Structures are given as C-alpha cells and as structure tokens.
Amino acid sequence: MKNPKTIQVFGSGCPTCKTLHERTxxxxxxxxxxxxxxxxxxxxxxxxxxxxxxxxxxxxxxxVIVGFVPSxxxxxxxxxxxxxx
Amino acid sequence: MNVFYPAQALADWFTYSIAGLxxxxxxxxxxxxxxxxxxxxxxxxxxxxxxxAYLRSFLPPEKIRAFLMGKPTFIxxxxxxxFGIATPFCTCSxxxxxxxxxxxxxxxxxxxxxxxxxxxxxxxxxxxLFSAFGWKIxxxxxxxxxxxATLSGMAIGKMKVENLLADFVIxxxxxKDVPLGKLTAKQRLTNAWRYTLEILHKVWPFVLVGIxxxxxxxxxxxxxxxAGYAGADKWYAVPLATLxxxxxxxxxxxxxxxIGVLQEKGxxxxxxxxxxxxxxxxxxxxxxxxxxxxxxxxIIIFASxxxxxxxxxxxxxxxxxx
Numbered sequence: 001m002k003n004p005k006t007i008q009v010f011g012s013g014c015p016t017c018k019t020l021h022e023r024t025x026x027x028x029x030x031x032x033x034x035x036x037x038x039x040x041x042x043x044x045x046x047x048x049x050x051x052x053x054x055x056x057x058x059x060x061x062x063x064v065i066v067g068f069v070p071s072x073x074x075x076x077x078x079x080x081x082x083x084x085x
Numbered sequence: 086m087n088v089f090y091p092a093q094a095l096a097d098w099f100t101y102s103i104a105g106l107x108x109x110x111x112x113x114x115x116x117x118x119x120x121x122x123x124x125x126x127x128x129x130x131x132x133x134x135x136x137x138a139y140l141r142s143f144l145p146p147e148k149i150r151a152f153l154m155g156k157p158t159f160i161x162x163x164x165x166x167x168f169g170i171a172t173p174f175c176t177c178s179x180x181x182x183x184x185x186x187x188x189x190x191x192x193x194x195x196x197x198x199x200x201x202x203x204x205x206x207x208x209x210x211x212x213x214l215f216s217a218f219g220w221k222i223x224x225x226x227x228x229x230x231x232x233x234a235t236l237s238g239m240a241i242g243k244m245k246v247e248n249l250l251a252d253f254v255i256x257x258x259x260x261k262d263v264p265l266g267k268l269t270a271k272q273r274l275t276n277a278w279r280y281t282l283e284i285l286h287k288v289w290p291f292v293l294v295g296i297x298x299x300x301x302x303x304x305x306x307x308x309x310x311x312a313g314y315a316g317a318d319k320w321y322a323v324p325l326a327t328l329x330x331x332x333x334x335x336x337x338x339x340x341x342x343x344i345g346v347l348q349e350k351g352x353x354x355x356x357x358x359x360x361x362x363x364x365x366x367x368x369x370x371x372x373x374x375x376x377x378x379x380x381x382x383x384i385i386i387f388a389s390x391x392x393x394x395x396x397x398x399x400x401x402x403x404x405x406x407x
Contacts, residue, residue, distance in 0.1 A: 012180060012374070043180050044253070052146045052185030053178050067145070067178075068280065 169202030194242020312351025330363025359399030
C-alpha cells in the first residue's frame, strides 16, 4: 500500500482525542504505513480546516473523521478509502 | 397501561421470587426499586441517546454555524440555543466550537447562547428526567434551558465584552467552506448506535451507583425528611442547590439518578431543576478550559449570568409546582 503524505490527529488533549490518536497509530501499523501519525493540539488548526469539533483525523490535509472516535477497523477503512481516491 | 409495567414485573419477580425477600421489609423495597429503576433508566438512556444521536447527524455544528451567520441578534440567540440541544457537548469541543463560531462572524452573544444550552439540554439529562418525572417535566426542563440560554446570551452580547477575549480569538477570520461528506442512512444509524454504546459504556458505573444510593434512600429514609430543609418555602434552597451543582459536573451521571428520590423526600421541583441545570451547565472543568481563550472576568460574567437565570427558573417553578 502506498503511504499518505501526512496523517494527523487534531484534538484539545482530551481523553477522546487521545484515544483517536492511539487507535490511529495502531491502524497505521496494521496497514504497514510508514507515515508517522502526528498529534496536533493547537485548536486553531481545527478551525483553519473549516471544522469546529474535536477530535479530527486528517489524511493529506483532508478531514476524514470528525467529532467521534471510530474503531481501529473503521480508521483503517477510512485511510484505505482516502488512498484509493 | 404503564409502559414500564414489564420492568416492574421483572423487579417484583426478582425481589420476591429469586431473592425471596419479605415484601414488607425495607430490604425488599430497596432491591425492588433498584432493579426497577436500573431497567427503566438504562432503557430510556439507550432509546433517547440513540434518537438524539441519529437526529444530530443531520445537524453538525458546521451546518448550524451557516444558519446563524447574518441573522439578527434575537433570532440568532434563539436559534443558537435551540441548535445547542442537538449538539453533543464534551468539554473538549468547547473551544473549537467557540472559536469556530466567532471567527466566522457569529455574534458573541449567540455563541454564548450555544455554549449554555449545549451542555444544559443534553440527552442524558433528558432521559433521567423522563425516567424520574415523565415527559412533561423533561420538556419543561428543555424549554427553560433554551430560554435561559437565549436570554443570558443576549445579556452578555449587550455587555460588549469582546475586549475580554484572548487576542487571537477575534483577530482571525475564516470563511472556509465545510468539507463534510454526505452520510448514508446506514452510516447514520451505525454511528448513532456506536455513540449510544460509547455513552452507556462511559456512564453505567456512575448511574448504577447513583441508583444504588437512591434506592437506599427510597427504602430507609422517611418521606418528607428533606422538606424541612429544601421544601418550596425555603428561600435559600434554590441558590444552595445551584452552588452545589457547580463542582459536581464530572459526576453528573452518578448524581442525576438521585433526582427522583430527592423529590420523593421533599425537595421542591424548581429546586431540583435548578440543581440539574447547575450540574450540567456550570462546570469547573469547562471554566478551566475556557481560560485559554478568555479572561477570568468574562468567565465570571458568564457563570453569574447563567447562574442567575438558573436560580430565577428554580424560584419560578417552585411557585408554579406548589
């Protein structure tokens, strides 16, 4: 599988956001993706994406998951869908 | 027929046949109430949280913001308060919501209306009110929450307190379009279901402990014990309940199941509603987070305006429900 340029989790540092970050790291490992998962706690960056909820998972600067924490399986699917585009 | 009849039948069967308790004992009363209340509360929680989560998928905050832009003050405040019902509120979303509204030009007052109603009128509180007092009180609570949110937001808007926000908050303006994808009906249902499980998973131990304490009080504490301290004729009960609610936010799920029993033991309805509103809307952890984007003075203005609204509502309902 090809690697995305960036994988970012945006959150305010709350427990929900941390969970999303941990699951995304696991999902990336399971998919064999080498791109590091970046954890961004600067809220302004969420607003700059045009969003207002946290947490957010963005791949190649495009939000794919907004406002909730999905299962690892769902995160893997979101990454795959995004890369297939 | 009472919709909770099956839960009562199950509780009776469990208490008298399985546990074999004497129906006239305090222990039987406690166990029976515990089983019945647990079944009722968890059924209502699941149903209401699921329904709200499903409806909410049609109204993400990004869409709400688009509705609010360019509306005149009063309308914007009411709309913000009403939309606040539909938004899940976790303190981690407080700042992104706040910035997101302000930086696209939603007025400060309307933003505050939203910030008040979003945690106050939430699905867990509504489910527990429904369980304890029925739908009329649940609706009364929702309507008063919206009214308080609308009016306190308008009051704060009038005060011209923009100078109390952190500099970066209003300096920046974004008008970026919302890149949210469309969801299928199946995705909406799956997401709502998953959210329901997540909420239940998070609150069940607290709710159960709350019901446990409530059941004990129900069985062992005589009716009207609290009336002497917190009846409708005690003027200090409402402010006291409001103050007590502030530090309790993090334990809301454990405390809210007690409201039914509090009323049974003599606490007036308006006082109970004020207490619930204070628990949900005035939260210390949220104030701490808000400090990142506004001066303490504005947080104090915000908390006292909302607190005042809550107390007036408490007195009003104590007068009405006498």
